[in-house]
Every structure is written in structure tokens, then in C-alpha cells.
Amino acid sequence: MNGIKIRGTGRGVPEQTVCNAEIAGRVDTSDEWITSRTGIRLRHHSREGESFLSMTASAARRALENAGVGPEEIGACIVATLSADTLVPSAACLLQRELGLPEDILCFDLNAACSGFLFALHTMECLLNAAPRKYGLIVGAEQLSRLINWEDRGTCILFGDGAGAAVVESREGFPTISAVMGCHGNDALLHVPGAETGGRSLISMEGTKVFKFAVEAVPWCIRQVLDKAGKTMDDVDFFVLHQANARIMDLAVRRCRIPPEKCYQNIGEYGNTSAASIPLVLSELHEQGKIGPGSRVLAVGFGGGLTWGGCLIEFA
Ligand code: COA
Numbered sequence: 001m002n003g004i005k006i007r008g009t010g011r012g013v014p015e016q017t018v019c020n021a022e023i024a025g026r027v028d029t030s031d032e033w034i035t036s037r038t039g040i041r042l043r044h045h046s047r048e049g050e051s052f053l054s055m056t057a058s059a060a061r062r063a064l065e066n067a068g069v070g071p072e073e074i075g076a077c078i079v080a081t082l083s084a085d086t087l088v089p090s091a092a093c094l095l096q097r098e099l100g101l102p103e104d105i106l107c108f109d110l111n112a113a114c115s116g117f118l119f120a121l122h123t124m125e126c127l128l129n130a131a132p133r134k135y136g137l138i139v140g141a142e143q144l145s146r147l148i149n150w151e152d153r154g155t156c157i158l159f160g161d162g163a164g165a166a167v168v169e170s171r172e173g174f175p176t177i178s179a180v181m182g183c184h185g186n187d188a189l190l191h192v193p194g195a196e197t198g199g200r201s202l203i204s205m206e207g208t209k210v211f212k213f214a215v216e217a218v219p220w221c222i223r224q225v226l227d228k229a230g231k232t233m234d235d236v237d238f239f240v241l242h243q244a245n246a247r248i249m250d251l252a253v254r255r256c257r258i259p260p261e262k263c264y265q266n267i268g269e270y271g272n273t274s275a276a277s278i279p280l281v282l283s284e285l286h287e288q289g290k291i292g293p294g295s296r297v298l299a300v301g302f303g304g305g306l307t308w309g310g311c312l313i314e315f316a
Contacts, residue, residue, distance in 0.1 A: 003174035004125045004136070005316035008067025008167040009283035012058030012141075013270075014046040020157070027153045034157045039246025043160030043271030045145035052085045055163045056141040057098045059279075063137070063165035064099075066286070071099045075133030075170075077107040078124055080116030080140045080275040082192060082304075083147055084109060091141065104132055113190065114242050114303025115181070116140055116275030118311055121168070122179035128170035139165040140275035147192055149202035158244075159203065160271035164279025169316050178229035180221055181309035189213070190304035214244060214302050218252040221300045221310030229312045231296075233258065236312070238291055242301040243267035243277040252300075264290070274303065291315055 019042050020031035034040055046055070056079060064071060077092050084091040092107035101107065106127060112119040117140035124136040141163035148156050190205045218241060226232060239258050241249050246267055253263050264285055273280060278299050285291045293315055300310040 001176060002129055002170045002172050003176040004128060004168040004170045005174050005314045006166050006282070007069065007169045007316045008063045008065070009165065009279065009286045010059045010062025010066055011162065011164045011280050011283040012055040012062070013162045014044045014050055014055065016045055016047050017042045018045050023157055026150065027156055029153050029157060037247070038158065039265065039267045040158065040271045041268045044162055046143050046161050052083070052091060052141065052143050053094050053098060055143070055161070056091060056095055056139050059141065059163035059165040060095060060099060060137055060139050063167045067167035069135050069167050071101050073133055073135050074101045074105060074137050075131030075135055076105050076124060076127045077101055077137045078120040079109045080112065080120040080138065081109055081142055082111050082113055082116070082274060083142045083144055095139070101137070106131070112183070112307045113305055114244065114272070114274045114277065115301035115305070115307040115309045117164070117278045118179070118299055118301045118309035119181060119307070121177060121311060121313070122181060122309070124168060125170070125177055125179070134170045136168045136170065137165065138168065139163055140279045142274045142276050144203070144274060147201055147203050149204065152204070154207050155203055155205050158272045160273050162270055162273045162276040162280055164276050164283050166279055166282060175314065177311040177313055178225050179309065179311040180224040180228060183305045183307040186306045189306065192304070211245065211248060213306060214248045215251050217302045217308045218248065218300050219255045221308055222252070222256050222298060225298055225310040225312050231312065235296060236262070236298045237295045238285060238297045239263045240278055240281045240297050240299040242303065243270060243281065244272045
């Protein structure tokens with residue numbers, strides 16, 4: 001099977017930021033509690049009327065430009081999300097029209113909650129082996145501000161909006177991403193109702209239990225991916241972990257003996273953006289020149305489902 005490498009990245013983020021003090025003006029919490037328990041200082045929330053599609057399209061356009069790839073060269077498009085504007089049409093179909101992507105390609109949304117971007121990357125790697133063109137477009141995008149339960153101080157502090165995109169290239173001789181992914185059906189720990197309610201969909205979560213799941217899953221995924229790829233910690237330039245809680249990342253860094261400077265965090269500025277969190281980090285690292293051609297990134301995601309995933313991604 002041909003492997004894939006990332007050629008370009010981009011992001012699109014709503015302008016409006018909401019700081020902890022503003023949240024504390026709305027629910028019974030404090031900047032000190034939120035910062036010390038989560039590492040979050042700010043999150044971006046879309047304003048009324050700002051659409052999911054415009055955020056997603058701006059991330060995708062930047063990734064295409066950064067990769068030097070035209071929309072007509074795309075062979076498949078996946079949007080990883082749980083918060084798109086509509087169930088039908090999918091966000092990926094709307095993006096296809098917006099960007100003028102070819103019509104002979106698979107465009108679809110993928111929901112694996114916070115593991116969504118990595119599930120999409122693995123799916124894309126398989127898909128491009130049979131696609132009409134060698135480039136794939138993947139966007140992780142969320143408008144979680146629309147799903148926040150403002151009656152629940154344990155969750156309303158956490159979530160933000162944003163979109164991160166990557167253009168990948170499939171080629172013979174590229175290594176596969178050594179994906180390790182899975183899920184076990186659990187609807188109790190993290191739940192966002194869909195059509196079942198007939199009303200609004202709001203996020204509910206048993207935070208402490210999800211925390212425990214995450215601190216086991218992250219080191220396990222790191223070890224499994226390295227084993228599968230036949231690589232060691234030293235072969236990895238950056239570890240990009242789902243930005244759910246700085247304490248989860250700090251624990252993983254200690255348990256796996258990752259040099260802290262190799263684990264980039266931007267949770268302070270974005271909060272938890274679910275499927276967008278990993279590509280937002282990738283696009284910042286890429287833009288800052290910290291990763292580029294030849295770099296190797298080990299990414300790990302975990303989230304509702306429960307789902308988890310890890311892979312080793314190289315940059316073209
Ligand atoms: N402000 C102030 N106090 C708060 C609070 C808030 N925003 N939210 C909860 N508390 C209180 C609780 O009421 C509880 O008080 P009590 O001891 O008097 O009952 C206390 O703080 C501890 O609550 P708990 O829920 O145990 O906190 P925690 O340390 O587990 O932190 C999370 C809560 C959500 C930050 C943490 O569990 C977490 O990040 N979990 C993982 C989330 C995650 O990864 N989700 C995404 C998967 S994609």
C-alpha cells in the first residue's frame with residue numbers, strides 16, 4: 001500500500017475570543033480554577049451568523065495554497081466533525097462546491113469525536129490508493145460553542161471553535177502512517193444527542209472518568225505506534241496530542257519520558273476543539289517552521305465514542 005505525507009497545512013479560526021474571566025461572569029467558576037485544572041486561558045467562539053462552512057473553507061484554502069496544490073488536483077475530501085451546520089448535505093459536500101473540487105471524488109464527513117482527524121488521515125491513506133488523483137484534503141473542524149451546556153460548569157469552560165486542514169500526498173515508496181486506532185462503544189462518559197432529542201444537542205461528560213481513560217490511552221498509543229513503525233522516541237521530532245487538558249499532556253510527557261519541548265501545546269489559546277485540535281497544532285508548528293520537509297510527528301487523539309488513535313506522520 002502507498003503511504004501518505006503531509007504537504008500543506010492551514011487553519012481558520014473565529015476572531016472572537018472568550019477569556020476565563022468572561023466565563024466566570026456567566027457561571028460559578030474562576031480564572032484560577034480553569035487555568036490550573038485545564039491549562040485553558042482562552043477559547044474562540046463564533047459570532048452569530050459565522051458559518052461552519054466559511055471557517056472550514058478558509059482552513060482548506062490555506063492548506064491548498066501552502067501545499068501548492070490546486071483544487072482540481074484533489075482525489076478525496078474528508079471533513080472530521082461532530083458539529084457541522086447540517087447532517088445532510090455533509091460539510092464535505094458543501095466544501096466541494098465552495099472550493100470547486102472535482103466531482104468524481106469521494107467527499108464525506110467522519111465523526112470519531114476528538115479522534116476524528118486521525119481517523120480521517122488513516123481513512124484517506126487507504127482511499128488514495130484507489131482515488132483518481134494523488135492528493136487528499138482533510139479538515140478537522142468544530143463549532144462546539146453551539147453545543148455548550150451553560151448550566152454545567154464542568155464542561156462549559158472547556159470547548160472552543162476552529163478548523164485545521166491538511167493536504168496529503170499519496171505516493172509509492174512513502175511509508176504508511178502506522179495507524180493504531182480503535183473504539184469501544186460507550187455512551188455514558190461523553191454524549192452529544194442527535195435526532196433522539198428532537199430539541200437542542202448539548203455536550204455532557206463525566207470529566208474525571210474521561211481523564212482516567214485518556215491518561216491510559218495516550219501512552220499506550222505512543223508505544224503501539226512506535227512499535228508498528230519500528231521507530232524509537234528519538235526518531236520523532238514532535239509529539240502532537242489532542243488538546244483536551246494540559247494535565248493529561250503533562251502526565252503523558254512524564255510517563256513516556258518525552259522531552260517537554262517536543263510536546264507542543266496550544267490549549268491555552270483554543271481550549272478543546274475536538275477534531276480540529278490536532279490539525280490546529282500541526283498548522284502552527286508548520287507555520288513557525290518547527291516542522292517541515294522530512295519532519296516526523298507522532299500524533300495521538302482520544303475522545304467520545306470512546307475512540308482513540310495514534311499515527312506517525314511525515315512531512316513532504
Ligand atoms: N469551576 C470551579 N469548580 C468546578 C468547576 C469549575 N468550572 N467544574 C467543576 N468544579 C468543581 C466540582 O464541582 C467539584 O467540586 P466538589 O469537589 O465540591 O464536588 C470539583 O471542582 C472537582 O470536580 P471534578 O469534575 O472532579 O474536576 P476535575 O479535576 O476532574 O476537572 C475536568 C474537571 C473536566 C477539567 C477534567 O476532568 C478533564 O479535563 N477531564 C477530561 C476531559 C477530556 O479530556 N475531555 C475530552 C475528551 S475529548
